[in-house]
Amino acid sequence: MSVDRVLAVVIEHDQGKTKLVSLEVLSAARKLADQISGKVIAFCFNHAANLEAELFIQYGADEVRFLTHPDLQHYIHENYVFALLRELEKSSFDYLLLPATNNGKELSAVISAKLGVGVATDCISLSVSEAGDVEAVRPVSSGKAHSNIRFSGKKPHILSLRPNVFRSPPLSRQGEIVTAEIQLPELSQRVRELVKQVGSELDITEARIVVSGGLGMQGPENFKLLEELAGVLGGAVGASRPVVDNGWRDYSNQVGQTGRTVSPDLYFACGISGAVQHLAGMSSSRCIVAINSDPNAAIFSVADYGIVGDAIKVVPVLTQEFKKIITS
Helix, strand or coil: CCCCEEEEEEECEECCEECHHHHHHHHHHHHHHHHCCEEEEEEECCHHHHHHHHHHHHCCCCEEEEEECHHHCCCCHHHHHHHHHHHHHHCCCCEEEEECCHHHHHHHHHHHHHHCCCEEEEECEEEECCCCCEEEEEEECCCCEEEEEECCCCCCEEEEECCCCCCCCCCCCCCEEEEEECCCCCCCHHHHCCCCCCCCCCCCCCCCEEEEECHHHCCHHHHHHHHHHHHHHCCEEEECHHHHHCCCCCHHHEECCCCECCCCCEEEEECCCCCHHHHHHHCCCCEEEEEECCCCCHHHHCCCEEEECCHHHHHHHHHHHHHHHHHC
16 A cells, blocks of 8 residues: 555553543544545554554554553653654654643643644644645634644644544454564653552543533532532533632633633533633533523523523432433
Protein backbone atom coordinates (compact mmCIF):
# COMPACT_ATOMS: atom_id res chain seq x y z
CA MET A 1 0.00 0.00 0.00
CA SER A 2 1.34 3.38 -0.97
CA VAL A 3 1.44 5.71 2.04
CA ASP A 4 1.42 9.46 1.54
CA ARG A 5 1.31 10.54 5.19
CA VAL A 6 1.73 9.01 8.63
CA LEU A 7 -0.52 9.75 11.60
CA ALA A 8 0.64 8.91 15.12
CA VAL A 9 -1.82 8.37 17.97
CA VAL A 10 -0.92 8.30 21.68
CA ILE A 11 -2.88 5.69 23.64
CA GLU A 12 -3.74 6.67 27.21
CA HIS A 13 -4.26 4.19 30.01
CA ASP A 14 -5.31 4.46 33.61
CA GLN A 15 -4.81 1.77 36.25
CA GLY A 16 -3.75 -0.66 33.53
CA LYS A 17 -6.83 -0.10 31.37
CA THR A 18 -7.02 1.73 28.07
CA LYS A 19 -9.12 4.88 28.19
CA LEU A 20 -12.12 4.82 25.87
CA VAL A 21 -11.19 8.24 24.53
CA SER A 22 -8.06 6.70 22.99
CA LEU A 23 -10.25 4.45 20.85
CA GLU A 24 -12.13 7.55 19.73
CA VAL A 25 -8.87 9.21 18.67
CA LEU A 26 -7.86 6.07 16.77
CA SER A 27 -11.20 6.10 14.94
CA ALA A 28 -10.74 9.74 13.99
CA ALA A 29 -7.20 9.08 12.76
CA ARG A 30 -8.42 6.13 10.69
CA LYS A 31 -11.04 8.25 8.91
CA LEU A 32 -8.44 10.88 8.09
CA ALA A 33 -5.92 8.28 6.93
CA ASP A 34 -8.44 6.74 4.56
CA GLN A 35 -8.89 10.12 2.90
CA ILE A 36 -5.21 11.00 2.54
CA SER A 37 -3.70 7.56 1.86
CA GLY A 38 -2.27 7.60 5.35
CA LYS A 39 -0.93 5.10 7.84
CA VAL A 40 -1.95 5.12 11.50
CA ILE A 41 0.61 4.17 14.15
CA ALA A 42 -0.59 3.79 17.74
CA PHE A 43 1.92 4.39 20.54
CA CYS A 44 1.16 2.60 23.79
CA PHE A 45 3.29 2.98 26.94
CA ASN A 46 1.63 0.18 28.88
CA HIS A 47 3.09 -3.22 28.00
CA ALA A 48 0.33 -4.84 30.06
CA ALA A 49 -2.06 -3.71 27.32
CA ASN A 50 -0.60 -6.17 24.80
CA LEU A 51 -3.85 -8.09 25.01
CA GLU A 52 -5.62 -5.01 23.66
CA ALA A 53 -3.39 -4.65 20.58
CA GLU A 54 -5.99 -6.27 18.35
CA LEU A 55 -8.56 -3.83 19.69
CA PHE A 56 -6.35 -0.89 18.68
CA ILE A 57 -6.08 -2.36 15.20
CA GLN A 58 -9.86 -2.81 14.97
CA TYR A 59 -10.33 0.86 15.81
CA GLY A 60 -7.93 2.01 13.12
CA ALA A 61 -4.25 1.34 13.80
CA ASP A 62 -2.12 -0.11 11.00
CA GLU A 63 0.72 -0.57 13.47
CA VAL A 64 0.76 -0.74 17.27
CA ARG A 65 4.06 0.14 18.94
CA PHE A 66 4.46 -0.80 22.58
CA LEU A 67 7.18 1.33 24.18
CA THR A 68 8.25 -0.48 27.31
CA HIS A 69 10.10 0.69 30.40
CA PRO A 70 9.19 0.26 34.09
CA ASP A 71 8.94 4.04 34.52
CA LEU A 72 6.37 4.32 31.72
CA GLN A 73 3.71 2.38 33.62
CA HIS A 74 2.55 5.60 35.29
CA TYR A 75 2.19 8.92 33.58
CA ILE A 76 5.07 11.33 34.22
CA HIS A 77 5.24 13.84 31.43
CA GLU A 78 9.04 14.03 31.39
CA ASN A 79 9.22 10.31 30.61
CA TYR A 80 6.43 10.30 28.06
CA VAL A 81 7.81 13.36 26.26
CA PHE A 82 11.30 11.85 26.10
CA ALA A 83 9.98 8.56 24.70
CA LEU A 84 7.76 10.27 22.12
CA LEU A 85 10.52 12.61 20.96
CA ARG A 86 12.83 9.64 20.43
CA GLU A 87 10.20 7.96 18.26
CA LEU A 88 9.54 11.17 16.33
CA GLU A 89 13.26 11.42 15.64
CA LYS A 90 13.38 7.87 14.25
CA SER A 91 10.49 8.26 11.81
CA SER A 92 8.78 11.04 9.93
CA PHE A 93 5.24 11.79 11.13
CA ASP A 94 2.83 14.24 9.56
CA TYR A 95 0.27 14.39 12.36
CA LEU A 96 0.29 13.54 16.06
CA LEU A 97 -3.15 13.00 17.63
CA LEU A 98 -3.85 12.81 21.36
CA PRO A 99 -6.95 12.87 23.57
CA ALA A 100 -7.79 16.31 24.99
CA THR A 101 -7.46 14.99 28.53
CA ASN A 102 -5.27 16.50 31.25
CA ASN A 103 -2.37 14.30 30.17
CA GLY A 104 -3.00 14.79 26.48
CA LYS A 105 -3.16 18.55 26.76
CA GLU A 106 0.08 18.60 28.73
CA LEU A 107 1.89 16.32 26.29
CA SER A 108 0.70 18.23 23.22
CA ALA A 109 1.81 21.54 24.70
CA VAL A 110 5.26 20.32 25.76
CA ILE A 111 6.00 18.53 22.49
CA SER A 112 4.77 21.51 20.48
CA ALA A 113 7.12 23.80 22.38
CA LYS A 114 10.11 21.46 22.12
CA LEU A 115 9.70 20.83 18.39
CA GLY A 116 8.45 24.28 17.46
CA VAL A 117 5.38 22.92 15.67
CA GLY A 118 1.74 23.96 15.62
CA VAL A 119 -0.93 22.49 17.88
CA ALA A 120 -4.74 22.62 17.78
CA THR A 121 -6.34 21.73 21.11
CA ASP A 122 -9.77 20.39 22.03
CA CYS A 123 -10.81 19.76 18.43
CA ILE A 124 -14.44 18.81 17.82
CA SER A 125 -14.30 18.21 14.06
CA LEU A 126 -11.70 17.09 11.51
CA SER A 127 -11.85 17.19 7.72
CA VAL A 128 -9.64 17.08 4.65
CA SER A 129 -9.49 20.06 2.30
CA GLU A 130 -9.52 19.86 -1.50
CA ALA A 131 -5.75 20.28 -1.35
CA GLY A 132 -5.53 17.16 0.82
CA ASP A 133 -4.63 18.93 4.06
CA VAL A 134 -6.18 18.11 7.41
CA GLU A 135 -8.30 20.90 8.87
CA ALA A 136 -9.68 21.11 12.40
CA VAL A 137 -12.48 22.94 14.17
CA ARG A 138 -12.20 23.93 17.82
CA PRO A 139 -14.46 25.99 20.11
CA VAL A 140 -13.40 29.49 21.14
CA SER A 141 -14.95 32.22 23.31
CA SER A 142 -16.37 29.66 25.76
CA GLY A 143 -18.01 27.73 22.94
CA LYS A 144 -19.82 30.75 21.50
CA ALA A 145 -17.84 30.49 18.26
CA HIS A 146 -15.74 28.00 16.34
CA SER A 147 -12.26 28.45 14.91
CA ASN A 148 -11.18 26.70 11.70
CA ILE A 149 -7.55 25.59 11.90
CA ARG A 150 -5.19 24.98 8.98
CA PHE A 151 -1.62 23.87 9.56
CA SER A 152 1.53 25.02 7.83
CA GLY A 153 5.25 24.80 8.49
CA LYS A 154 7.22 22.17 10.34
CA LYS A 155 5.72 18.76 11.10
CA PRO A 156 4.28 16.88 12.88
CA HIS A 157 1.14 18.94 13.25
CA ILE A 158 -0.39 18.20 16.66
CA LEU A 159 -4.08 17.84 17.45
CA SER A 160 -5.85 16.95 20.69
CA LEU A 161 -9.44 15.72 20.33
CA ARG A 162 -12.30 16.35 22.72
CA PRO A 163 -13.60 13.18 24.41
CA ASN A 164 -17.02 11.76 23.49
CA VAL A 165 -17.06 13.40 20.05
CA PHE A 166 -15.23 11.05 17.64
CA ARG A 167 -16.93 7.73 18.27
CA SER A 168 -17.13 4.93 15.70
CA PRO A 169 -17.60 1.16 15.93
CA PRO A 170 -14.60 -1.19 15.52
CA LEU A 171 -13.93 -2.83 12.16
CA SER A 172 -12.43 -6.15 11.11
CA ARG A 173 -8.88 -5.19 10.15
CA GLN A 174 -5.31 -6.47 10.21
CA GLY A 175 -2.23 -4.69 11.48
CA GLU A 176 1.28 -5.05 12.79
CA ILE A 177 2.33 -5.23 16.46
CA VAL A 178 5.80 -4.05 17.49
CA THR A 179 7.41 -3.95 20.94
CA ALA A 180 10.44 -1.77 21.65
CA GLU A 181 12.33 -1.15 24.87
CA ILE A 182 12.92 2.53 25.65
CA GLN A 183 16.00 3.81 27.44
CA LEU A 184 15.04 6.74 29.67
CA PRO A 185 17.51 9.23 31.13
CA GLU A 186 18.28 9.19 34.83
CA LEU A 187 15.72 11.32 36.61
CA SER A 188 16.15 13.28 39.80
CA GLN A 189 15.40 11.50 43.07
CA ARG A 190 12.30 13.63 43.53
CA VAL A 191 10.84 12.66 40.17
CA ARG A 192 11.87 9.03 40.57
CA GLU A 193 9.96 8.82 43.81
CA LEU A 194 6.90 10.51 42.37
CA VAL A 195 3.90 8.24 42.61
CA LYS A 196 0.70 9.24 40.94
CA GLN A 197 -2.32 9.05 43.19
CA VAL A 198 -4.83 7.24 41.05
CA GLY A 199 -8.38 7.41 42.33
CA SER A 200 -11.37 5.37 41.40
CA GLU A 201 -13.31 8.40 40.19
CA LEU A 202 -13.90 8.75 36.48
CA ASP A 203 -12.61 11.95 34.89
CA ILE A 204 -15.64 14.12 34.15
CA THR A 205 -14.24 15.16 30.75
CA GLU A 206 -14.21 11.54 29.62
CA ALA A 207 -17.39 10.31 31.30
CA ARG A 208 -20.38 9.56 29.12
CA ILE A 209 -22.75 10.30 31.99
CA VAL A 210 -22.17 13.26 34.31
CA VAL A 211 -24.22 14.05 37.41
CA SER A 212 -23.52 17.63 38.48
CA GLY A 213 -24.67 19.54 41.53
CA GLY A 214 -25.02 23.21 42.39
CA LEU A 215 -25.85 25.21 45.48
CA GLY A 216 -29.32 23.67 45.35
CA MET A 217 -27.76 20.57 46.90
CA GLN A 218 -27.62 22.71 50.11
CA GLY A 219 -24.38 21.26 51.49
CA PRO A 220 -21.38 19.02 50.74
CA GLU A 221 -22.92 16.08 52.58
CA ASN A 222 -25.74 15.90 50.03
CA PHE A 223 -23.33 15.25 47.16
CA LYS A 224 -23.40 11.67 48.41
CA LEU A 225 -26.78 11.49 46.69
CA LEU A 226 -25.17 12.45 43.38
CA GLU A 227 -22.36 9.96 43.90
CA GLU A 228 -24.91 7.19 44.40
CA LEU A 229 -26.76 8.12 41.19
CA ALA A 230 -23.49 8.35 39.26
CA GLY A 231 -22.43 4.99 40.68
CA VAL A 232 -25.59 3.30 39.47
CA LEU A 233 -25.23 4.78 35.99
CA GLY A 234 -21.46 4.37 35.71
CA GLY A 235 -20.94 8.12 35.50
CA ALA A 236 -18.92 10.86 37.15
CA VAL A 237 -19.87 13.65 39.55
CA GLY A 238 -19.47 17.29 38.53
CA ALA A 239 -20.12 20.60 40.25
CA SER A 240 -20.81 24.24 39.55
CA ARG A 241 -18.27 26.95 40.36
CA PRO A 242 -20.08 28.22 43.51
CA VAL A 243 -19.94 24.69 44.90
CA VAL A 244 -16.19 24.53 44.31
CA ASP A 245 -15.68 28.05 45.67
CA ASN A 246 -17.45 26.98 48.86
CA GLY A 247 -15.09 24.02 49.20
CA TRP A 248 -17.81 21.40 48.81
CA ARG A 249 -16.02 19.67 45.89
CA ASP A 250 -12.55 19.66 44.37
CA TYR A 251 -11.71 21.93 41.45
CA SER A 252 -11.26 18.83 39.26
CA ASN A 253 -15.06 18.40 39.49
CA GLN A 254 -15.90 21.91 38.28
CA VAL A 255 -17.85 22.19 35.05
CA GLY A 256 -17.94 25.57 33.34
CA GLN A 257 -16.04 28.38 31.68
CA THR A 258 -13.34 28.43 34.36
CA GLY A 259 -13.49 24.70 34.96
CA ARG A 260 -13.84 21.66 32.70
CA THR A 261 -15.74 21.30 29.44
CA VAL A 262 -17.77 18.09 29.14
CA SER A 263 -19.67 16.49 26.27
CA PRO A 264 -21.38 13.42 27.77
CA ASP A 265 -24.31 11.50 26.37
CA LEU A 266 -26.33 12.37 29.47
CA TYR A 267 -25.87 15.34 31.80
CA PHE A 268 -27.83 15.79 35.03
CA ALA A 269 -27.90 19.36 36.35
CA CYS A 270 -29.09 19.04 39.95
CA GLY A 271 -29.80 22.24 41.83
CA ILE A 272 -27.88 24.29 39.26
CA SER A 273 -29.40 27.62 38.25
CA GLY A 274 -27.80 27.73 34.80
CA ALA A 275 -25.41 30.68 34.85
CA VAL A 276 -23.86 31.37 31.45
CA GLN A 277 -20.43 30.36 32.78
CA HIS A 278 -21.73 26.89 33.64
CA LEU A 279 -23.60 26.50 30.36
CA ALA A 280 -20.34 27.15 28.50
CA GLY A 281 -18.92 23.95 29.95
CA MET A 282 -21.81 21.53 29.37
CA SER A 283 -24.11 22.83 26.62
CA SER A 284 -22.62 20.38 24.09
CA SER A 285 -24.00 17.43 26.09
CA ARG A 286 -26.20 15.19 23.96
CA CYS A 287 -29.03 15.06 26.49
CA ILE A 288 -29.50 17.41 29.45
CA VAL A 289 -31.78 16.68 32.40
CA ALA A 290 -32.34 19.65 34.73
CA ILE A 291 -33.67 19.34 38.29
CA ASN A 292 -34.45 22.62 40.03
CA SER A 293 -37.09 23.91 42.43
CA ASP A 294 -37.28 27.21 40.52
CA PRO A 295 -39.42 26.75 37.37
CA ASN A 296 -37.85 29.91 35.92
CA ALA A 297 -34.25 28.76 36.34
CA ALA A 298 -32.11 29.44 33.27
CA ILE A 299 -30.95 25.82 33.17
CA PHE A 300 -34.35 24.78 31.82
CA SER A 301 -33.72 26.81 28.66
CA VAL A 302 -31.05 24.33 27.53
CA ALA A 303 -32.54 21.18 29.06
CA ASP A 304 -34.04 18.36 27.02
CA TYR A 305 -35.96 17.24 30.10
CA GLY A 306 -36.84 19.31 33.14
CA ILE A 307 -38.00 18.30 36.61
CA VAL A 308 -39.30 21.07 38.85
CA GLY A 309 -38.57 19.95 42.39
CA ASP A 310 -36.07 19.79 45.22
CA ALA A 311 -33.00 17.93 43.89
CA ILE A 312 -32.38 16.43 47.34
CA LYS A 313 -35.76 14.70 47.13
CA VAL A 314 -35.78 13.97 43.40
CA VAL A 315 -32.30 12.44 42.99
CA PRO A 316 -32.84 9.51 45.44
CA VAL A 317 -36.05 8.62 43.59
CA LEU A 318 -34.22 8.62 40.27
CA THR A 319 -31.47 6.47 41.74
CA GLN A 320 -33.95 3.86 42.93
CA GLU A 321 -35.80 3.82 39.61
CA PHE A 322 -32.58 3.41 37.62
CA LYS A 323 -31.54 0.57 39.94
CA LYS A 324 -34.82 -1.21 39.20
CA ILE A 325 -34.35 -0.82 35.45
CA ILE A 326 -30.69 -1.84 35.42
CA THR A 327 -31.14 -4.89 37.66
CA SER A 328 -34.35 -6.11 36.03
